[in-house]
Amino acid sequence: MICTAVDKGKTDDFKLLKQSRLPFVCSQLCLAERGYQGFAKRHAGACTPTKKCRKQPLPKAEKQHNQALARLRVRVELGIRRFKSFRLFSGCYRHRRRRFGLRLNLIAGLLNYELAHAS
Template sequence: MTYQQLKYLHPKAFKRRCGVQPNTFNLMVEILKPDLDRRGKKGGQCKLSVEDQLLLVLEYWREYRTQFHISTSWNLSESAVCRLIRKVETLLMNSGKFRLPGKKQLYQQADNWQVIVVDVTESPIERPKKSKEITTAARKKHHTLKAQVVVNQETGQIICTAFGKGKVHDFRLFKLDRLPMLPNQLCLADKGYQGLAKLHPDSCLPTKKPRQGKLDNSERQHNRSLARLRIVVEHVNRKLKIFRILAERYRNRRRRFGLRFNLISAILNFELSSPF
């Protein structure tokens, strides 16, 4: 199904099909046109329009079919699909329109982000050939890559990310990332971040049930209240994994995983802050 057939869909149906809103799609097309539209220029010209080239890449992110199956659907070679995906991703990232605020903004704009939520999501990967100890997650007993997201609790905006191997503990990944948080910023986290108060006093974690004991009513109420505040980061993880390239077993080289994760995160931020 080409863009000429999709552009008449209702905006909600268009987002379900492509993963982005129509206005976001149009902005991405404007960014890509100077490089992908080569009509009248020297060199090769892709048989697909700029809109269809972008739709092909979004289809790859959204459905994560193999490049062979996508190439047969669009009547292209498998190598052409691979080159197109990498080119579109690089152009969108270099445009500056889809960038995360970054760690520096945590203290440069501390008034805007007074309450932040930290969480880690995992993406399964193919079994490494050299050694299974490289990326094995001890908790789930399979090979994964971890992505730490820092989210503004009020708006749900993703501030920054960090990546690590599956065997790295959530709290250790947090310490390696060295977030520059100010003392007046409240950090919310789950039970995987026990000991966070030593690094950042203004932090709030759920109370763990003592061994062979029970939580009293006040402690249970505290955990429920914290869960209501932290639910925003779980919604963010759900929105990210609508793109199945982040949810299913990642088949590509791991060196490009961070770029794709950040790019999709920035697109979600853009749609969250856009007026339409």
């Protein structure tokens, strides 16, 4: 986890990404899910799975690309799961709203430290 952005209420992830205007390094690879289809226009290193048309199946090469991307995205989903173990996202947040971003970044720092020193 490099950085996080928060907003009040329920907000779509891609909308929050657009609003935050985070700078991206061109050489940085970004693995995204299907909801981020327009992200490739903003960032050259974005890698999103391809959607199939309604009546036509995906070609074999694109299907293999989607499967390879899913294998890499498993680590991202496991990182999100680790956030949920702190119960920050699991249910309704019942503490002060102003401190939500601070707590989120502190937990991200703890997880980054743990990942860097895991051996």
